[in-house]
Amino acid sequence: MLTSKGIKNVKEGFPLKIQADEVKNVDIDFDQDFISKMVPKLDWNALIFAAQCVGHKEDLPDTLPEGYENDEDLLRKLHHILLEVEVINGCLECPETQRKFPISNGIPNMLLNEDEV
């Protein structure tokens, strides 16, 4: 979902590479209906890329399988990676300029300097 497009001359700025120095797992109630509604809104490749970055690829399939709505196992995995895995410290890296956006205490800082916009 995030992009570094705001930087001058950056075209896509997506997907941002995640460098996770500290990852935390939090527990959130699983809501199958909610997750399956979120799936069509995902860029699957970007999700897989992000999951790999934080070391939680586990056994997520490389392409979104059909009939995912009823695949509770898959949806639970998605629930975990989407909502429960939180990068506490690290950074996001623009794929085009390698500009790094720091993440500290779970908050990415996407502010740009005056000369970057």
Added chain:
Amino acid sequence: MDGCRRDLNKAKKKITRCIGILQRDLPGIQVSDLPTKHIFIGNAGLTTNADESSLVELITSVGSGLEALTLLPGKQYSFASFTSIEQAQSIYLIAHGHLGVRGSVSPVYMAYVDRVPVDPSPIKFKYPPGLMVVEEFISPEEETMLMNLIDWGDSPLSTAEGSVLKHRQVRHFGYEFQYSSNSVDKEHQLNQDIPPALSHIVKRITDRGCMPLPPNQLTVNKYLPGQGIPPHVDTHSSFTSEILSLSVGGGVNMDFRYVAGPITPSTTCSGEVSKDKPPHYVVYLPPRSLCVMAGPARYEWSHGICPRMTDVVANKSGTVGLQLLPRKERISFTFRRIRSGECPCQVALICDSHAKKQDVSSENARNAPGSTVVEKNAARLEKDHVLQVYDQIASHFSVTRHKPWPHVLEFVCSLPSGSTLLDVGCGNGKYMGHNKQVFQIGCDTSTELMKICNTRGFEVLTCNCLHLPYRDAVFDAAVCIAVIHHLSTESRRVAALGEMVRVLRRGGRGLVYVWAMEQRRGDKKSTYLKQNNKASKHGINHHWQESCLKDTTSKDTSEEIKEGLNSGTNHSREVTGKPECDGANERLICGKEGSEKDEVWDKTASLPIHINRTEFVQQDMLVPWKLKPPKKAEVKCERRGKCEKECAKYHCCRGNRYQGCSASVDQTKRSICCSASHDATNNKNCHVKSSRKKAASNDSGNDQVFHRYYHVFKQGELEQLCSQLNVSIVNSYYDEGNWCVIFEKVT
């Protein structure tokens, strides 16, 4: 037979010569013996006095399918493009060597060509930003009434009330519109007011939001076919930001030309600036339509009517093609409202108010300030008076921000399950976590406020609302509550909304709230104003954002102290005679007065400091925030156990990620949570009410005062910003001292 052959030979000779000129001028264009879709007209062009109108007239009189005309400046030839080869061929066969354009004695000579040159200034049937044409604004019956309203036969009582201009007849009501200067003499009101017969139309104008306040000046022009009006911009300081033109009897093409000089942000946003020539758009105003010029269309574009007998207009029925409409007698009713004071716009080059401010008399010397300088200064002002202030007041601010406004909450909760929602400028996350079926994320420029959101378990990041770090079209909905009034130029406010629109999917909805200049509706004061009396009695005041949606019994939650300063003059930046704040630690964050300030923004120096709980005297100002150190609230919080329970209830968000208010939470966070929960319980359960009140007045001497920059919105202003974007307004309303809009992204 002989004559016919002679004609043919003549035509052949003529066109051969013309083709020679074409090939010398534009060697890239190939002449074709076989029919093509494009016809070169060798002897009718801008230098032979032919124009779009006369060419369209010729072509449409004998054929159809005309798709485009290309006329090149300084050339005697032109090009016509057709939808199909057959249509081009039928025109060629009829017109070549036989028919002439209006006003010419010789026939046109034509040849087929493989393509046409790129038109340097094609007629663009486009609307300049801020322009709206409301078709069928009046009924045919009303049109007839209006046609007969003015007795043109009678000479007006005075020349101020009407005259026969060189090109047309004119009448004035309310004030005289002086065509020599495109302005009015505000001191000189005419005896004749807007005719009462127009009162229902005037009412319709305000009812439909075409103009926020009723017009008080009317100019009626009668244009006979062939008459026009030179391009002009109605003087900025004379009239408010909407100029309305009602077309009666006949339609007309109105020409809009961008005149605000060098490229400005508002034009680069729409991407319509050509390198050397400013844009020129043609807008057809059908009979009975109301043309609303607002924003850039009113301030930065000239409008005029070319004197001609016909208008070339885009074919409405067909998908493509041009059509020629003969002009009829047209009576235009131009409604305006006299501006009180000077124009606030930033368009230096053509704004007379700006010129006055700059005290520059020579027109040539009026250079627009480089937009980058303006932008830099605006960014600096926002950094000093918005971003830094919020970071410093974050925890206290958060304490006062807990009760969601009902209509915003309604919007958030109305979103269907599985929606994605972005909160632009989410503050402490007041609108987050209410709808559990929605994936909601937030952002804000204040790092400190983001930390607070994070401890409440919300998914947030830090960014500037002018550059949202999200991909295009990823959100189903977005809210932006009390944010863009912190941006200091119109172009930045539009840009922020534009970013919000960018990240919305097509059909996605946005909700925007801004603080209103108008803190009264009719007789009704907003709660922000209502609290003036009590608050000053206690020396306690509340920030509008919070208090305006609470009932008056629960007003002791925020400790923003009424500024008793500069009651004499609002423009003074000195803090004088302020009884609550004469303590030694008084500090004005904005008070890096003197030279540094002047560099920041020439406007900053003249920004008044608003007196809280009073009506706004102007749109741009600094609003004080009195900071209470969070510790005090905590000390008063005796029933901590209860607090924590309520905190947990209150702060729970998507899932159960709430982690605040547990034993591990540090002191600061706890104090935030505790006081917030007290406030949330509406004082009934709150035992600290009286003690806190006392504390507030006792301790205020040590409090810091911060000043936040605000631009409060006038009625209609928010809609006008939206009109520059790719959205349709679903609903716009007034909610307790705020102007609000719900819009939908169109494409």
